[in-house]
Amino acid sequence: MAERVVRLPDVGEGIAEAELVEWHVKVGDVVREDAVLGAVMTDKATVEIPSPADGRVTWLAGNVGDLLAIGSDFVRLEVSGAGERAPEAAKQALPAASAAAKRADHGASAPRAPASAPPDAQRSQRSAPPLHHAIERPLAAPAVRLRAREAGVDLRQIHGTGPAGRITHDDLDALLSRGRAGTMAAPYLAQTAVTDIKIVGLRRKIAEKMSIASARIPHITYVEEIDVTALEDLRAKVNGRKLPDKPKLTLLPFLMRAMVRAIAELPHLNAHFDDEAGIVHQHAGVHIGIATQTPTGLVVPVIRHAEARDLWDCASEVARLAEAARHGGATRDELTGSTITITSLGALGGLATTPIINHPEVAIIGVNRIAIRPHWDGAAFVPRQMMNLSSSFDHRVIDGFDAAQFVQRIKLLLETPAMIFID
Amino acid sequence: MTEITCKLLVIGAGPGGYTCAIRAGQLGIDTIVVEAEKPGGTCLNVGCIPSKALIHAAGEYETIAAAAEGKSVPGISSAKPGLDFAKTIAWKDGIVRRLNGGVAGLLKKAGVRLIAGHARFRDGKSVEVKTPSGSQMIHAETVVIATGSEPIAIPTLPFGGRVISSTEALALTDIPNKLIVVGGGYIGLELGTAFAKMGAAVTVVEATSRILPQYDAGLSAPVRTRLSALGVNVLTGAKAKALVSDGTALAVETADGQQILDADKILVTVGRRPVTSGFGLETLDLDMNGPFVGIDDRCHTSMRGVFAIGDVTGEPMLAHRAMAQGEMVAEIVAGRHRAWDRVSIPAICFTDPEIVTVGLSPDEATGQGFDIKTDLFPFKANGRALTLEREDGFIRTVARADNHVLLGIQGVGAGIAELSAAFSLALEMGARLEDVAFTIHAHPTQSEAFHEAALMSLGHAIHI
Numbered sequence: 082m083a084e085r086v087v088r089l090p091d092v093g094e095g096i097a098e099a100e101l102v103e104w105h106v107k108v109g110d111v112v113r114e115d116a117v118l119g120a121v122m123t124d125k126a127t128v129e130i131p132s133p134a135d136g137r138v139t140w141l142a143g144n145v146g147d148l149l150a151i152g153s154d155f156v157r158l159e160v161s162g163a164g165e166r167a168p169e170a171a172k173q174a175l176p177a178a179s180a181a182a183k184r185a186d187h188g189a190s191a192p193r194a195p196a197s198a199p200p201d202a203q204r205s206q207r208s209a210p211p212l213h214h215a216i217e218r219p220l221a222a223p224a225v226r227l228r229a230r231e232a233g234v235d236l237r238q239i240h241g242t243g244p245a246g247r248i249t250h251d252d253l254d255a256l257l258s259r260g261r262a263g264t265m266a267a268p269y270l271a272q273t274a275v276t277d278i279k280i281v282g283l284r285r286k287i288a289e290k291m292s293i294a295s296a297r298i299p300h301i302t303y304v305e306e307i308d309v310t311a312l313e314d315l316r317a318k319v320n321g322r323k324l325p326d327k328p329k330l331t332l333l334p335f336l337m338r339a340m341v342r343a344i345a346e347l348p349h350l351n352a353h354f355d356d357e358a359g360i361v362h363q364h365a366g367v368h369i370g371i372a373t374q375t376p377t378g379l380v381v382p383v384i385r386h387a388e389a390r391d392l393w394d395c396a397s398e399v400a401r402l403a404e405a406a407r408h409g410g411a412t413r414d415e416l417t418g419s420t421i422t423i424t425s426l427g428a429l430g431g432l433a434t435t436p437i438i439n440h441p442e443v444a445i446i447g448v449n450r451i452a453i454r455p456h457w458d459g460a461a462f463v464p465r466q467m468m469n470l471s472s473s474f475d476h477r478v479i480d481g482f483d484a485a486q487f488v489q490r491i492k493l494l495l496e497t498p499a500m501i502f503i504d
Numbered sequence: 505m506t507e508i509t510c511k512l513l514v515i516g517a518g519p520g521g522y523t524c525a526i527r528a529g530q531l532g533i534d535t536i537v538v539e540a541e542k543p544g545g546t547c548l549n550v551g552c553i554p555s556k557a558l559i560h561a562a563g564e565y566e567t568i569a570a571a572a573e574g575k576s577v578p579g580i581s582s583a584k585p586g587l588d589f590a591k592t593i594a595w596k597d598g599i600v601r602r603l604n605g606g607v608a609g610l611l612k613k614a615g616v617r618l619i620a621g622h623a624r625f626r627d628g629k630s631v632e633v634k635t636p637s638g639s640q641m642i643h644a645e646t647v648v649i650a651t652g653s654e655p656i657a658i659p660t661l662p663f664g665g666r667v668i669s670s671t672e673a674l675a676l677t678d679i680p681n682k683l684i685v686v687g688g689g690y691i692g693l694e695l696g697t698a699f700a701k702m703g704a705a706v707t708v709v710e711a712t713s714r715i716l717p718q719y720d721a722g723l724s725a726p727v728r729t730r731l732s733a734l735g736v737n738v739l740t741g742a743k744a745k746a747l748v749s750d751g752t753a754l755a756v757e758t759a760d761g762q763q764i765l766d767a768d769k770i771l772v773t774v775g776r777r778p779v780t781s782g783f784g785l786e787t788l789d790l791d792m793n794g795p796f797v798g799i800d801d802r803c804h805t806s807m808r809g810v811f812a813i814g815d816v817t818g819e820p821m822l823a824h825r826a827m828a829q830g831e832m833v834a835e836i837v838a839g840r841h842r843a844w845d846r847v848s849i850p851a852i853c854f855t856d857p858e859i860v861t862v863g864l865s866p867d868e869a870t871g872q873g874f875d876i877k878t879d880l881f882p883f884k885a886n887g888r889a890l891t892l893e894r895e896d897g898f899i900r901t902v903a904r905a906d907n908h909v910l911l912g913i914q915g916v917g918a919g920i921a922e923l924s925a926a927f928s929l930a931l932e933m934g935a936r937l938e939d940v941a942f943t944i945h946a947h948p949t950q951s952e953a954f955h956e957a958a959l960m961s962l963g964h965a966i967h968i
Binding site: 111218220221222223226230231244245 | 843845908932938
């Protein structure tokens, strides 16, 4: 028997530490080569670290939420055979990177040294079935199971106090008596419990970004009303007649095209403000971030070079990225590098919002809900489809006048959608 | 055509159907059960019960025959036993008749109407029954399909003449001089052993590499040894091809070439298949699960108000599984909250020695990803086994290595079928090795081997 140390590999571009987000093993577990030991998060990519060898886990680096230095000990394994081969362990663990990090590497930086085979090939060659237990039923005697079923209790919700976690009649009684106390004796019981939820992973990243953006950027928020009746008519007609290979058009691609046109006239809104250096980096390319809700929290996939995409292209890219982001398959590249951001909650869009700028950008466009509202056309009230845009700007570099001009320009384009397409 | 209605209609009065009907009757549900044959199904009429009667008779005969040959307990001698097999069969039939009457009586006591006849679905809620006194249409709110299973025939060796199924084997009036058993599974070996003990020259033809292929090699080995001691010729890796010599012999293909085996009877026991045709099941267009009727964890089929239980729903095709399903369905129909959550369905092979299995074998457990502890205690080291002159076999426990919860228990040994209750209870209660180890097992009994196997896994067996 020998000890083998698995070190935390360099999972990102030049980062010094990564946050531990998940352990897949615990001390004492037997792991196979390539079985996932745990996951760390850098920026917005989660990277799984596989085991470089078969062995038994003897030590783990810390708890979920801890920040671990790159190159520090991650897991120690007791392996059969001879020899500490720690440096190799770290290198072998490198292909560990999940799809996200891998693709980012290919796209962004120089190709990795040819020493290591392509991660996928290497993985499939050595793939061993992971150790996992069959789906287990709660351990309980038949009489307990029967009572639970008749009382409508799912035994999986009960923590058994018996040996090996066996659920006893007493455990069931305890649960049932709690239920009765709650429903019969005091329906309006005062609740004093406090649940502590550790903010880790993506949620921690969001918290950090929001703090920076809100603390450093003096926001000016400008809300304007847009009559989208014509746009909605156009959208319905196009969607009704489109070819089956085309994506369904939402409002977003129209807004994106309108923003591209507005930015052409007011290019300083498509920028990053490096406030420490005192420089505004004005970008020629319009990279539009789309704030997207995912099961784990908010992420912002980026439609790169919206200025070079037509309406259909924008639509399919939005659909593709939203899907990828929701399923955690978006790459690092696809989640970084936006120059201006759209935030939309769709049907939950509300009347008006106060969006927080995606730091270090200088503008964010918030889309509110479309509703039919009465509109005075000079002679009578007519029903029109109305939508508000709530947009925030970095008031240090964008004056209220510029902000208003920008939004008014978008308003004009969206209210007369043909103008979006006329040069 | 007369028309009657009921709340619950059960098609088939086998162990599943009659249990369902009796329980439904107890719960006050207006119930009809339709059966074309005598109540009790395969199990009672042509399966478990008559075969156990024959196996017992064969054991009695063999004990005396062994004594006559001086192979019994030293000091005991006997004249060669006689066998009037027709009388033995009549005795067996008497037991079956008593039980037929017993089931009919229980149904009546529970207020269930038993209608004799062949049922045919008209739709999911209506069944036409052809009875000797004419056709009846039965309309029911709920229908339970409990049509069971039947022996599979080999296409090149259809039943008829000297080729018989287990049903005919249990109704023979003479012991065949030469009996070939095609299929070395539990049914073929149970009957083959019985006939061998009663003097037949038995040859077992098994297509796979060993007998009882559904059990692991450790469990089947003692049975194989005993078959040899009884003079049974076992051909493995052998395929029954066709009848030759005017149907008096069977051509068998083995690794060494073709053999021609003379036979007075050829018993084909290559498995059973669900009865899913001949009663209009196809008109319901139910979702199937392979050849079986598909069911969920409440035995509900894909059609509202239509349940299915027993062999027609799949493996394991065992009477006690059908009974448990039948009881559950009756209670569901009565509005109780029930779902199938049984951990253990014990299986017994009444060969000599007997095999008992509950839960997972060591290979199955590791295959499901469990890290296990498994140990076996041999009957060689069990006092009671020695006094029974049967030291062949063992009891084996399979438990999770981490928390010692038992995943499976297997045993092979003479007369250990009754231990299935202890094994099954342990599994169903979620027992750990410690629970078995801290339970006093009576001395001297074969059950001590169960205790000792658990102790072995805990590292401190006493008697080995």
